Amino acid sequence: MTSSTRGKWSAVGSIVSAPVRGYYYPGRVKAIKRPIDGSSGALYSVVFSDPLGSLDEADDHGLILDFTADQLIGRGFEPISRALLSENQKVFITHRGREVSARVVSHNEDDDVLRLIIASESQQITVKLHEVRLLPSRKSGRLQEHPDYSVLANGRRSPDEEATKTKLSGRRRTTSSSSNSLLAAEPMASHSQFQTKDHHQQHSTPSHIVSEHIDVPTQQSRKRRTSNPDVMDECTAALVLMSLSASPRSPTCFTEQMPGEEEFYYTEVVLRKQPSQTTGPTLSSGPDSPVSLSEDAASNSSSTSAVMTGDNSMDSNPPSPESSNFFKSNSAFVPVYRHLEDHEYNRRPDPAGISILGSNSVRRNRKGTNTSVLSSSGASSHPINIPNMDNDSQITMSSSFGGFSGASSFSSGFGSYNSFGSSFTPLSPTRNSGSFSSSLSSGSNKYLRIGAGRGNPGTTILQTGGNPANRTSPTKRVRGESRKCRKVYGMDKKDAWCTQCKWKKACTRFLD
DNA sequence: ACTGCCGGGTG
DNA sequence: CACCCGGCAGT
Ligand SMILES: [Zn+2]
Numbered sequence: 001m002t003s004s005t006r007g008k009w010s011a012v013g014s015i016v017s018a019p020v021r022g023y024y025y026p027g028r029v030k031a032i033k034r035p036i037d038g039s040s041g042a043l044y045s046v047v048f049s050d051p052l053g054s055l056d057e058a059d060d061h062g063l064i065l066d067f068t069a070d071q072l073i074g075r076g077f078e079p080i081s082r083a084l085l086s087e088n089q090k091v092f093i094t095h096r097g098r099e100v101s102a103r104v105v106s107h108n109e110d111d112d113v114l115r116l117i118i119a120s121e122s123q124q125i126t127v128k129l130h131e132v133r134l135l136p137s138r139k140s141g142r143l144q145e146h147p148d149y150s151v152l153a154n155g156r157r158s159p160d161e162e163a164t165k166t167k168l169s170g171r172r173r174t175t176s177s178s179s180n181s182l183l184a185a186e187p188m189a190s191h192s193q194f195q196t197k198d199h200h201q202q203h204s205t206p207s208h209i210v211s212e213h214i215d216v217p218t219q220q221s222r223k224r225r226t227s228n229p230d231v232m233d234e235c236t237a238a239l240v241l242m243s244l245s246a247s248p249r250s251p252t253c254f255t256e257q258m259p260g261e262e263e264f265y266y267t268e269v270v271l272r273k274q275p276s277q278t279t280g281p282t283l284s285s286g287p288d289s290p291v292s293l294s295e296d297a298a299s300n301s302s303s304t305s306a307v308m309t310g311d312n313s314m315d316s317n318p319p320s321p322e323s324s325n326f327f328k329s330n331s332a333f334v335p336v337y338r339h340l341e342d343h344e345y346n347r348r349p350d351p352a353g354i355s356i357l358g359s360n361s362v363r364r365n366r367k368g369t370n371t372s373v374l375s376s377s378g379a380s381s382h383p384i385n386i387p388n389m390d391n392d393s394q395i396t397m398s399s400s401f402g403g404f405s406g407a408s409s410f411s412s413g414f415g416s417y418n419s420f421g422s423s424f425t426p427l428s429p430t431r432n433s434g435s436f437s438s439s440l441s442s443g444s445n446k447y448l449r450i451g452a453g454r455g456n457p458g459t460t461i462l463q464t465g466g467n468p469a470n471r472t473s474p475t476k477r478v479r480g481e482s483r484k485c486r487k488v489y490g491m492d493k494k495d496a497w498c499t500q501c502k503w504k505k506a507c508t509r510f511l512d
Numbered sequence: 513a514c515t516g517c518c519g520g521g522t523g
Numbered sequence: 524c525a526c527c528c529g530g531c532a533g534t
Contacts, residue, residue, distance in 0.1 A: 014532090075532075079518095079519075081519090081520095094529085094530090130519085130520070130521095131529095133530085482515095482516085483515095484515075484516065484517095486514095486515065486516075487514090487515065487516090499526090501516085501517090502526080502527090503517090503525080503526060503527065503528090504516080504517060504518085504526095504527075504528065504529095505516095505517060505518080506516075506517055506518085507516075507517085513534100514533100514534080515533085516531100516532085517531090518529105518530090518532100519528105519529090519530095519531105520527100520529085521526100521527080521528085521529100522525100522527080523524100523526085523527105
């Protein structure tokens, strides 16, 4: 299902929702690392805002995690319909004509019906999964959730305000409590430990909110990771990973960055399969224990990758109990980085690009236009700020077929991550969110599963050769300056438009 | 603010 | 499918 998008757009810079410890948080794709040999999927380095969850455009100097395309929700990546939202995941929905934020109370996997509780009111509503967004719409700079009823009454409220954060009750339950804490953890409230803050809002939240505040964890969903549930303990894992990854500057690594950003390096990661496996870097970390990873791995920036986001992890294996398994399986591939040339990186849909990402089914191709790209499904993401969310994360690494997962590099060094041990500290004092992690998933079934939930039985197996990650390759679609029927004929004379234009579909008369 | 059109829904 | 339309992305 991928559709090919026709234009090209680069994923770099786009805002997506990425799974961090079971919840989806807004982040911006800062770089793309792709395997050189074309094989497996590319990794997208997503930068989160400091307070995880508050996305402020300029402020995305928080942690950076790598994800495979199929772990991300957003334009050019997976549609929200592929997300399995965890309880307490923050979502945005247009309710009574206004965009409001809400948290997920339940997500029925069978029919994708979500039970949500609107943040500002304690009212619950039922909506379909596709009706919600993980990111606020760009227009509403801030959500309007308010406690106030005035809204209700009037319908309108000043546009301003900052986003209030809703505080929801924080507790989420784990689905499987017993299993490793890691997994389970995600849904759990790990966040409670962090602060709470929210000053401004007085509105009461639903009754049982916990007194502790939690920041709002809003988005969560779980993708399916393969069976393996091991999620690392939050941050630590992540941190480790990051640390592993090469430093940005190291010659070896380059990452595609967004143009505006300061980074200049582009990296590509090449994964290579290595015979040895298991032995590789290991992290040990129990949930509690700080993660330690072998240094070697870390030290070479060049080769190692830290994160493993795997996509399909090996589901085949039952969840390995050990906490540290991340690497284990994954280690088979070692990423190698190489430089990308400039052009390469902001490439358009050339075949090459495609191939790299994987080819795949193209979903819809427009006739005249360029086809090329892989699928993209549009989903929602808008560049905007997001109000808040946070929670913790866990990391899982699984690898995609084989195991590779991502390498994380934080590309530029913004933020300071503290190292291991605990969480990464946000720069801003205000909210925090502590950890993060990425989890991943595989994808075969309906949802991308993010960490914690348990997977379902039919996990996917690895797709071997395929690249898991591929999927939409975001080629950037540049909006050509085309004049299509609408513009040419005007709204009046709509009759003159080609039918596609009338349907708001891609114009067939004026192909670009 | 406006254009283009994806992704979904409906009949 | 034809037909619509919410919503997002790029200008
Ligand atoms: Zn047309």
